[in-house]
Amino acid sequence: MPAPKKTLRRTLLVTSAALSSLALTAPAALAAPSPSTSPSPSTSPSATPPARMSTVGGNRLGQAGTQVDLGSGAPVLPKDLTARSWIVADAESGAVLASHNAHWRLPPASTMKMLFADTVLPRFPKTEKHKVVPADLAGIGAGSSLVGIKEGQTYTVRDLWLGVFLRSGNDAVHVLSAMNDGVDNTVKQMNEHAEELQALDTNVVSPDGYDAPGQVSSAYDLTLFARSGLQKKDFREYCSTVRTQFPGETKKNKKGKSVRESFEIQNTNRLLSGDSDIPVYQGIAGVKNGNTTNAGATFTGVAERNGKVLLVTVMNPSKNEHNEVYKETSKLFDWGFKAAGKAQPVGELVAPKGAQASAQPGATASSGQAGGAGDASPKSATKKAAAEEDSGGVGIALAITGGALVLLAAAAFLVNRRWPLPDLVRRRPRP
Template sequence: MGLSVQPNTATAAATPLNQAPVNPHQLVIIPSDTDHPPPPVLATAAYLMDMDTGATLYAYNPFMHLPMLSTTKLMTALLAVEHGNLNQQVTITSALDRDIQQHISPDSSLFGLKKGETYTLRDLLYGLLLPSGNDAAVAIADAVGGSYQHFVDMMNQRARELGMYDTHYMNPSGLLATGHYSSAHDLAVLGRYTMSNPILHQIANTRIYHIPKTSQHAEHYLVNGNQFLWWYPGADGGKPGWDGNTDFVQVVSCTRNNRHLIGVTMNTKDWWTDMRDLMNWGFDNFQWISPYDVDLQHPIPYDYDWGYFVRDKKTNTLPTANHGRYYIYTGYSVSPPILNFFDKNGGLDQFGFPTSMPNYNQGNLVSQRFQKATIQCDLAGKQCKRL
C-alpha cells in the first residue's frame, strides 16, 4: 500500500474544462471530508475529482502509466461527438469488415456488427459504451477519422489538448498494446470532460437500450456493463474496462446532494470496495450499501463474474500505511496502540466499529470512540483502557 499525495486545504479556483494546466504534475489536493481519513485502496492508482471545479480531492499514484483498457472508449466517443453527425449512416463495407477483424481480439466484447449492415453513428455510440463493443470502436474510427490510424492520431492530439500528458493511444478500443496507456489523473480529466457533454452523459447513464430491427440491420438489446451504475446511489455514467483476469479499471461519474464527482481506479481486483470508499468519502456519506444486498433484490448485470459479491461484508477492512486497519463500514481506521488493545480485548464484539478518528488529548493521551465504548491509551506508558 502506498501513500496518496499529501492534501492541502487551500481553496482552489475552478479549472476551465478545455484548458490544460500549466504544470499537470503539480497537484493541490483539497479533501472534501476532513472528519474521516482518506481511504486506502487496493488499486494500483486512484483519483477523485470534483466535476464542477476540477479540484483534486484524492490522488494515489496519479501519474503512473497503466493500461486503461476499455476506458479508452471515452476518448473514442468524445471524438465521435465532436467530429461526427449522430445521424450519419455508417455501412459495414467489406473493407471496414476486414478492418474490424484485423483490429479486434478473439475474446473481444462486441456490439455485433455484420458485413453489409448500416447503422447511425448514434447507434454505434450506444454499442460502444454500453456493451463495450470493440467492433463499434473500429467502425467509429474509420467513419469519423477517415482511417483507423488517422483516428488514433486524432485521439492523441485531443489528449494533449486536454492536458492528458500521461496518456498515449494505440487503438480506439483499449486492447492491450505496447505504448497504450493512461494515468488515473488523465482518466479523471477525460471523465470530467466527457461527462460534461450532455449526449455522452445521457448514453453513459443508459442502463438498457433497444435498437429495433430494420431492413438495414439486426435488432439489438444492449445492457450497460458499468455495474456501479446499477447499485450505487447517484451513479450516472462513466466507463469500466476489464481484461478478463484481475485487472479492472473504471471511470465513474456520480451526483449526490448537488455535488458531482468523477472517480477513477486502475488495476484493482475489488472495484466495488475501492470506488464505494472513494465516493463515500467524497460525499461524506457512509450509509452502508452493498452490491451484494442490491443484487439479491435487483440482479446486477454480470454479477456472476464477481461471485455475486458474496465477499462484500460490513466487517471487511483494508490495511493502512501505519500498520492500521481501515473499516469500510464507517470509514474510520484504527491504528496501534489502540488497535492492539482493541484486538486483545474482543474487537468488534466488545467495542463495535470505530465512530471517530483518534483524538490526541493533553499530554500523551490518545482516545478513539467506538460504537460501544471509547479506548484511551497513554503513549508514554503504553497503557490502554476502556472508558
C-alpha cells in the first residue's frame, strides 16, 4: 500500500538531507538506433504500422492497433480518433491506460525539443548570459519556427528556454546547442540520454526536431521525455508559461540613446493558450507541440484533475481540421480522467536504466538526471524540500544534484513522480 503523502514527503526530506553528499555516476549509454531503418523525410511514412514494434513497457504496447482493457465501469474510447499513434498514461504511477501503435517510429517534429530540454537544461544556470555570434545561428532549416534572436544581442539562458518552449524557436535551440559545444555534441548527448530513459524508438539527427533523414521517435518515447523533463522545476516553469516578454533588438531612440525594448511571445500550445476553435483545457500544465511537413502535427500534454495527473501524446492525426491534434488530445484526456481506476493498464512507462539498475543487489551507481538547472546545492535542495513540505503542495520534486544512496534510488524515483505542478493549474476553476 502506498504511504500517505505526508509520510512520503517526510521520508524524502530525510533522504535528501542525509544522502546528498554522495556522488552519482551515470551508466554508459548504448549506441543509438540505426537511422537506416527509419523513414526518409522526403516521403511521408507508411500509413500502416510495422508488424513488429518494440515491447518496452509491455508486450501489448508492441502490437499494432488500439490496446485497452476497459474493465468494469470504464467509458469506451472516443470513436473519432484519427492519429497514427497515441498514448494515455498515468504520469505518477507510469501505468499506460490505453494506446494506439505506441511504438510506431515516426517523425516527431518539435516535440523532440522535450528531449533537447531534458538533456541540456541542467547544464546551464538560468541567469547565465550569452552574446549571440553568427556561428550560433548557422544551419537552421528553411522555414523553421523562430523566436527572433538577433546576432550581437545578449540573452539569458532563461530567455532562450522560453523561446524554445513558447515559440518553438529553432534559433534558440541552435544558440543553446552552440553553448553546449555544438549541434553534433548535443545530438550525441540527446541520443545517449534517450538510451538512458529506455526511449529506444528514438534517433536524434537535429536537436530542434526539424525534418531530417532518420530522425524518428514514438508516442511512447515522447511520453517518457515529458515525464522525465517534468521532474525538473525549470522545465515545468517554461512549458507551462502562457505568455512572456522577450528581449528585442537594441536600437537608438530619437535622443540617440541605446534602448532595448521587448515584445510579447505566446505559447503555441493551444491547450494552454486557447484559440478561436478550442478553449484552454482545464488543468493543463504543458508540455510541447510540433508540426512539420513530414511529421504532421504532434503533441504531448500533461494535465491534472482531482489529484490525478495524466500524460497524453498524439502523433499525426489524418483528419485535416484546424487544431485537430489538440482536439484529439482533449478527448483522450477526458477519457483518461473518467477511466482512471477503472481501465486496466495495458503497459507501463519504464523507469530510466539508472533507477532500475540501482534496485538490483550489488548495484553501485544511479543516474543523476532527476534534478534541474537551478537546483544547485544539497543544502538548498533540503531547504527547498522543507519549504514545499510546509506549503502543502501537490507533491515534492526531487531537487538533489549531489546524490543518493544506491539502494534507495529506485524508491526515490517513485517518490519523484509526485512533482508539484505549476500554480496555473490550481488557479483555474475545475470543470
